[in-house]
Amino acid sequence: MNKEERNKKYLAYVSSKSPKTREWPTLFYAFVIGGLICCFGQLVNDTLQMWFPAMTETELGAWTLIVIIFITCVLTGIGVFDDIARFAGAGTIIPITGFANSICSSAIEFRREGIIFGMCAKMFTVAGPVIVCAVVSSTLVGIVYLLI
Amino acid sequence: MKSNRLGNSTIVFKNKPRIESYYSMVGQKEAKGPFKKYFDYILNDDLCGKKSFELAEREILERTIIGAIDKGHVDFNEIDFIIGGDLLNQIISSSFSARHFEKPFIGLYGACSTMSESLAIGAALIDGGYANKTICATVSHFSTAERQYRTPLELGNQRPPVSQWTVTGAGATILSNSAKGNYVSMATFGKVTDYGVTDANNMGAAMAPAASETLVEHFLDTKRRPEDYDLIVTGDLGKLGSEIFRDLMEHRGYKLGGNYSDCGQMIFSRDQRTFQGGSGAGCSASILNSYILKQMDAGKFNRVLFMATGALLSTLSTQQGETIPCIAHAVVIEREQEKSTEKVNNTQKKPKIKRSSN
Numbered sequence: 001m002n003k004e005e006r007n008k009k010y011l012a013y014v015s016s017k018s019p020k021t022r023e024w025p026t027l028f029y030a031f032v033i034g035g036l037i038c039c040f041g042q043l044v045n046d047t048l049q050m051w052f053p054a055m056t057e058t059e060l061g062a063w064t065l066i067v068i069i070f071i072t073c074v075l076t077g078i079g080v081f082d083d084i085a086r087f088a089g090a091g092t093i094i095p096i097t098g099f100a101n102s103i104c105s106s107a108i109e110f111r112r113e114g115i116i117f118g119m120c121a122k123m124f125t126v127a128g129p130v131i132v133c134a135v136v137s138s139t140l141v142g143i144v145y146l147l148i
Numbered sequence: 149m150k151s152n153r154l155g156n157s158t159i160v161f162k163n164k165p166r167i168e169s170y171y172s173m174v175g176q177k178e179a180k181g182p183f184k185k186y187f188d189y190i191l192n193d194d195l196c197g198k199k200s201f202e203l204a205e206r207e208i209l210e211r212t213i214i215g216a217i218d219k220g221h222v223d224f225n226e227i228d229f230i231i232g233g234d235l236l237n238q239i240i241s242s243s244f245s246a247r248h249f250e251k252p253f254i255g256l257y258g259a260c261s262t263m264s265e266s267l268a269i270g271a272a273l274i275d276g277g278y279a280n281k282t283i284c285a286t287v288s289h290f291s292t293a294e295r296q297y298r299t300p301l302e303l304g305n306q307r308p309p310v311s312q313w314t315v316t317g318a319g320a321t322i323l324s325n326s327a328k329g330n331y332v333s334m335a336t337f338g339k340v341t342d343y344g345v346t347d348a349n350n351m352g353a354a355m356a357p358a359a360s361e362t363l364v365e366h367f368l369d370t371k372r373r374p375e376d377y378d379l380i381v382t383g384d385l386g387k388l389g390s391e392i393f394r395d396l397m398e399h400r401g402y403k404l405g406g407n408y409s410d411c412g413q414m415i416f417s418r419d420q421r422t423f424q425g426g427s428g429a430g431c432s433a434s435i436l437n438s439y440i441l442k443q444m445d446a447g448k449f450n451r452v453l454f455m456a457t458g459a460l461l462s463t464l465s466t467q468q469g470e471t472i473p474c475i476a477h478a479v480v481i482e483r484e485q486e487k488s489t490e491k492v493n494n495t496q497k498k499p500k501i502k503r504s505s506n
Binding site: 097 | 199302303310388391392395434
């Protein structure tokens with residue numbers, strides 16, 4: 001048996017033997033905790049609206065995001081966020097909490113290598129692709145918008 | 149020249165390099181596992197009061213080496229070589245620690261297989277008359293390994309079910325040419341083996357073929373069988389990896405019985421949420437230098453085959469989509485049979501191997 005064939009056989013055997021992520025519990029926790037985060041966002045939004053009736057819809061949205069990002073960063077800093085995220089999975093990754101956590105955790109992690117080349121440079125190691133994706137897609141949409 | 153070689157890969161130590169002292173140190177999480185009472189020292193703080201985890205890892209290694217020297221009442225001036233390694237890039241933990249000891253230093257990188265590699269080389273130096281005493285030591289730290297190989301510690305991601313948990317811990321063994329004590333009788337050096345696994349989370353599956361290659365080679369070289377050992381222990385294949393390893397060995401005609409176990413599978417208990425168990429250079433080192441050698445001293449095991457396994461990947465090779473080459477080195481440790489107790493030990497019932505059931 002040549003090596004390629006042997007490896008192919010072995011990999012098939014490994015994937016049949018390896019435990020898979022349990023889909024239903026994972027989906028359930030992601031749905032519930034992700035939903036709770038969204039509800040909390042709505043709560044913040046409504047409370048702000050109650051306190052500052054003069055705010056426009058866009059301003060409210062921005063302030064809601066700021067509050068949630070702030071809370072996420074504090075929770076990341078005190079080491080609680082990753083414990084929640086272990087259960088929530090995509091429930092905490094998909095909302096803005098995931099983005100805030102990825103930047104905050106990288107900033108904490110690389111602080112020891114200095115402020116400029118450590119923290120500032122490596123802050124975006126995890127979130128970088130998201131930012132690139134956002135910039136590229138918004139540029140494309142902008143071009144399309146210009147043409148039509 | 150060839151008289152000390154058996155077959156292709158095995159070397160025999162005729163002058164019996166002895167284990168003069170050994171010492172292990174682990175973190176809090178490891179101490180919550182089933183082997184707490186066997187470890188020599190348990191850290192309260194995995195930062196060791198230092199500013200970074202890298203500094204802490206060095207501190208753990210230094211303290212472990214000093215611990216082994218103190219425990220065995222070894223004269224530091226008699227130490228000829230320090231042999232060791234760790235998982236960090238450029239093995240900084242070992243080499244930076246070695247500058248404090250001012251002794252000839254042999255830095256090794258065999259990933260998680262470094263403990264058995266260092267024992268094999270240390271024993272060869274003593275057997276050849278090149279050294280009187282050598283220190284063999286390795287270390288790993290969860291937090292440094294995690295940031296080097298994976299993601300930031302506080303990042304909220306989920307670990308896949310095939311993953312393992314890097315052990316925070318270290319082990320040191322002092323080998324010497326003295327006349328008494330348990331000794332290293334053989335070593336089988338492994339070949340780099342690659343069965344095409346690319347998933348860096350599934351280390352057990354990547355390393356199991358390397359372990360089976362080395363063990364089969366060892367059996368062919370020595371004409372021994374699995375039954376000839378009281379304990380065959382692999383480094384950090386984890387639960388999945390050791391099941392695969394058993395299958396691979398059976399496929400090659402060697403059925404491993406209850407005398408086989410894996411340090412990675414042993415070190416954590418099921419409720420510790422480590423999925424497949426422990427990994428890292430400190431995993432096999434801390435279990436060898438606590439449970440295994442203590443049980444040998446107590447007469448529970450007479451002949452142990454210790455085979456640490458290592459995945460020789462880097463973050464670059466993983467990102468470039470390369471497969472994971474792995475290696476395993478085996479050393480045979482035998483108990484000095486005292487004439488008066490020999491018969492008693494041979495009639496004792498088979499030793500039970502402690503194993504967590506995760």
